[in-house]
Amino acid sequence: MDVTNPSNSCYDTIVLGAGIQGSFTAYHLAKNKRRTLLIEQFILPHSRGSSHGQTRITRMGYQEDYYTRMMKDCFTLWAQLESEAKVKIYSQTGLLLFGKNDDKQLGKIQRTMKHSGNPPEILTHDDFTRKFPDVSLQPGEVAFMDKVAGVLYANQALLTVQKLFQDMGGVIRDREKVIDIQPGNLVTVKTASGAYKAKSLVITAGPWTNSVLNQIALQLPLKTLRINVCYWKEKVAGTYGLSHNFPCFIGSDVCNTGHDIYGLPSNEYPGLMKICYHSGEESDPEKRDIIGRGTPQDIKILGEFIKKYFPGLESEPAVVESCMYTCTPDNNFILDCHPVHENIIIGAGFSGHGFKLSPVVGKILCELSMGKTPSHDISPFKMNRFSVKLKSAL
Numbered sequence: 001m002d003v004t005n006p007s008n009s010c011y012d013t014i015v016l017g018a019g020i021q022g023s024f025t026a027y028h029l030a031k032n033k034r035r036t037l038l039i040e041q042f043i044l045p046h047s048r049g050s051s052h053g054q055t056r057i058t059r060m061g062y063q064e065d066y067y068t069r070m071m072k073d074c075f076t077l078w079a080q081l082e083s084e085a086k087v088k089i090y091s092q093t094g095l096l097l098f099g100k101n102d103d104k105q106l107g108k109i110q111r112t113m114k115h116s117g118n119p120p121e122i123l124t125h126d127d128f129t130r131k132f133p134d135v136s137l138q139p140g141e142v143a144f145m146d147k148v149a150g151v152l153y154a155n156q157a158l159l160t161v162q163k164l165f166q167d168m169g170g171v172i173r174d175r176e177k178v179i180d181i182q183p184g185n186l187v188t189v190k191t192a193s194g195a196y197k198a199k200s201l202v203i204t205a206g207p208w209t210n211s212v213l214n215q216i217a218l219q220l221p222l223k224t225l226r227i228n229v230c231y232w233k234e235k236v237a238g239t240y241g242l243s244h245n246f247p248c249f250i251g252s253d254v255c256n257t258g259h260d261i262y263g264l265p266s267n268e269y270p271g272l273m274k275i276c277y278h279s280g281e282e283s284d285p286e287k288r289d290i291i292g293r294g295t296p297q298d299i300k301i302l303g304e305f306i307k308k309y310f311p312g313l314e315s316e317p318a319v320v321e322s323c324m325y326t327c328t329p330d331n332n333f334i335l336d337c338h339p340v341h342e343n344i345i346i347g348a349g350f351s352g353h354g355f356k357l358s359p360v361v362g363k364i365l366c367e368l369s370m371g372k373t374p375s376h377d378i379s380p381f382k383m384n385r386f387s388v389k390l391k392s393a394l
Contacts, residue, residue: 059148095150179191185343202366220348239312255304329386335347360375
């Protein structure tokens with residue numbers, strides 16, 4: 001993307017991985033007047049990782065209060081980004097959450113929302129039927145709204161962050177796969193095109209995190225999943241549309257599989273609603289395009305869910321795309337310094353819910369790379385909560 005050759009320069013920080021987390025990290029570094037190089041292995045833009053696609057859900061409500069506190073700042077930072085770039089990145093649609101009346105996740109979300117000053121709007125069955133006549137809430141289920149939630153325009157957000165980073169003097173080098181990292185007071189990063197030096201290094205390599213970390217003798221307990229991103233045809237166009245004020249939704253373990261189902265109003269493909277299963281099959285990111293025969297189990301589960309809850313949709317997907325999740329055992333992020341090299345910072349394991357939080361994640365990773373105290377408590381994100389493999393060669 002950048003045509004200059006910066007290989008003879010020494011940077012304040014190099015960021016590896018130009019997905020949304022790395023791009024926001026680079027953006028915050030440039031705002032702090034740090035000379036920053038952002039390296040990406042693929043040609044930009046690309047659809048190989050976790051940051052591509054038209055839309056994501058954003059919301060205030062989380063089970064964990066630390067995410068809810070982070071989301072407060074995220075809404076401010078998303079609005080700031082829109083103002084700086086004069087582009088639309090967020091549409092407030094609200095988020096409909098529903099599930100069994102004894103669902104623990106829903107109970108925790110309601111409590112954190114109340115404590116955050118954004119109380120949920122509780123819906124009775126009559127309220128639900130009146131507001132959402134084309135959704136079938138089941139007997140024994142409860143529902144409520146997160147009113148400030150909505151849709152993030154993901155591709156637009158990523159391109160905007162990268163452009164603003166460059167406008168502030170940041171350098172992006174795409175098509176450069178890292179082949180070696182040499183730790184030290186100055187970290188050296190080698191690609192096929194050259195060697196780059198910096199006072200600090202931030203690694204935000206998504207599904208390729210452990211491949212990169214192997215070069216500095218570290219392995220994290222990360223699992224990469226291939227996620228089917230499914231779009232379902234409306235029987236009557238617009239029934240579940242953004243133009244008809246239909247909200248995003250999360251069905252909390254409504255199919256008794258231990259995983260949620262989520263959806264966004266039809267918008268990006270006319271007449272098609274995105275509804276996905278919040279899990280997938282473990283997959284090597286280099287082999288993500290190898291698909292087995294037959295219909296994947298998650299798509300079968302989604303089809304049955306749609307028959308039960310969304311009678312206005314066809315129960316066979318019209319379009320199936322894919323993305324990658326990189327998950328930790330507890331589905332919480334890793335935001336931490338390397339256990340030996342404190343000037344190497346790692347952001348990983350965003351577990352399928354990191355995009356909405358990327359403005360604050362990038363800010364935290366920026367602060368860590370500058371030796372500052374993070375603006376949020378990162379104790380839930382320290383890697384020492386796991387058994388981390390550190391080779392004795394270090």
